[in-house]
Structures are given as C-alpha cells and as structure tokens.
Amino acid sequence: SQKIEQNSEALNIQEGKTATLTCNYTNYSPAYLQWYRQDPGRGPVFLLLIRENEKEKRKERLKVTFDTTLKQSLFHITASQPADSATYLCALDNQAGTALIFGKGTTLSVSS
Amino acid sequence: ETGVTQTPRHLVMGMTNKKSLKCEQHLGHNAMYWYKQSAKKPLELMFVYSLEERVENNSVPSRFSPECPNSSHLFLHLHTLQPEDSALYLCASSQNHGSQNGYTFGSGTRLTVV
Numbered sequence A: 001s002q003k004i005e006q007n008s009e010a011l012n013i014q015e016g017k018t019a020t021l022t023c024n025y026t027n028y029s030p031a032y033l034q035w036y037r038q039d040p041g042r043g044p045v046f047l048l049l050i051r052e053n054e055k056e057k058r059k060e061r062l063k064v065t066f067d068t069t070l071k072q073s074l075f076h077i078t079a080s081q082p083a084d085s086a087t088y089l090c091a092l093d094n095q096a097g098t099a100l101i102f103g104k105g106t107t108l109s110v111s112s
Numbered sequence B: 001e002t003g004v005t006q007t008p009r010h011l012v013m014g015m016t017n018k019k020s021l022k023c024e025q026h027l028g029h030n031a032m033y034w035y036k037q038s039a040k041k042p043l044e045l046m047f048v049y050s051l052e053e054r055v056e057n058n059s060v061p062s063r064f065s066p067e068c069p070n071s072s073h074l075f076l077h078l079h080t081l082q083p084e085d086s087a088l089y090l091c092a093s094s095q096n097h098g099s100q101n102g103y104t105f106g107s108g109t110r111l112t113v114v
Helices: none
Strands: A003-005 A010-014 A019-026 A032-038 A045-051 A056-059 A062-067 A072-077 A086-093 A100-102 A106-111 B004-007 B010-013 B018-025 B031-037 B044-050 B053-057 B064-070 B073-079 B087-094 B109-113
Touching: A003 A086, A010 A019, A019 A086, A019 A106, A032 A062, A032 A072, A045 A056, A045 A062, A072 A086, B004 B087, B010 B018, B018 B031, B018 B087, B031 B073, B044 B064, B044 B073, B053 B064
Parallel strands: A010 A106, B010 B109
Antiparallel strands: A003 A019, A019 A072, A032 A045, A032 A086, A056 A062, A062 A072, A086 A100, A086 A106, B004 B018, B018 B073, B031 B044, B031 B087, B044 B053, B064 B073, B087 B109
C-alpha cells in the first residue's frame, strides 16, 4: 500500500536560516504532491502544489522540489522567522485518485 | 475564516449519545471530505463526496454516518461512539475531488467521547 514518510518529527533552526523538510513516498507514482501548514488546534492550510512534470515550484520564501525518480519532495523555507513555526504536512493523491492522503508532518520550530 | 465553517468547535459526548457535526462551504467547490486527526497519527481519510455523491468510504465503522444534502453542506452523524473515537474531525473542500487542486480545511471539531 502507499506510504508517505516525513523523516523528521521535529526540526529546530535559528531565525534567518533555511529550513529543509523531506517527504518520501513508496509504492505509488503520484501525479501531484501538495504541502500544507498546520497550527495547533487548527485545520491545515494549503501552501503549494507541484505536478509530476515540474521539478521545482516557488512562492515567496517557499520552494518545493519533486523528484519522481527518488520518490521524494523537499520543502524549503528561506530566511525563516519565528512565525514560520508550525507543523508542515506533505500530501499526495490516494491510489483511487479520489482524495489526498497525508504524512504525519514535521514540526518546525524557529528560534530568534 | 477559511471559507469552510465547522460547528461545533468542541463537543463532549457520552458513548450512548447521538450527535452531528456540521460543515459548510460557500466556495463553489464540488468535493467535500471528512478526515480524522488523532494525536501522533497522520490525517485519516474517512469519506469523500463529489457533487453530493459519496465516492469513497474508507472502511469507516458504521457508528459514523455521513450526509451530503447539497454541495455546500456536509454532516457527520455520530452514535454509540467509543473513547478511541476522540479526535479532531476536519472537513475540507476542493474544486473537484482528487489532488489536482488544493484543499480548504475548516478549523475542525474537537470531539471527546466519555
């Protein structure tokens, strides 16, 4: 069955540095991959979507890469700020193509 | 507000109670979803509706019963729940079902079963 792994449960970095989060998947070749941010007690918020034929996508300080050979996506936040502290979720389509399935998430803490 | 509204925000219910969770969106989306989020676990897909038709029931126990009366509203009817059903229940919507569009989530209903 499909599996999504976000390797780090927690990541702590200093303000101003670049945070890099990893998402690996197995037993599937998704057409799309998405990243979300979730704050405690709230629903996830959509950040970026990348298609299988796109290598990289950017939005302001965010950058996502999608390597279908390695079955991996990297999510980068440059010039990180304490306000970026949250849990970041990787998601891809289920095998039926009807909905997203999610990884457990990586909790990022940015200290000033 | 994200455009997807869930009520109530918090719910405490006994194992013999019957209650309903409500989700509403006025984004013009055609697909709506229920997810369950428990501590230390990834979001679990429960149900998918597209144009008011259920397209996926992800092996969810019958004590959870969804209803989609129109494309703007989604309900989750609960009865004879177990303590392990305590979790954050999230509703989401998207333009079409699947993954080619981002999802808009509500803030969730925090359910505690006592």
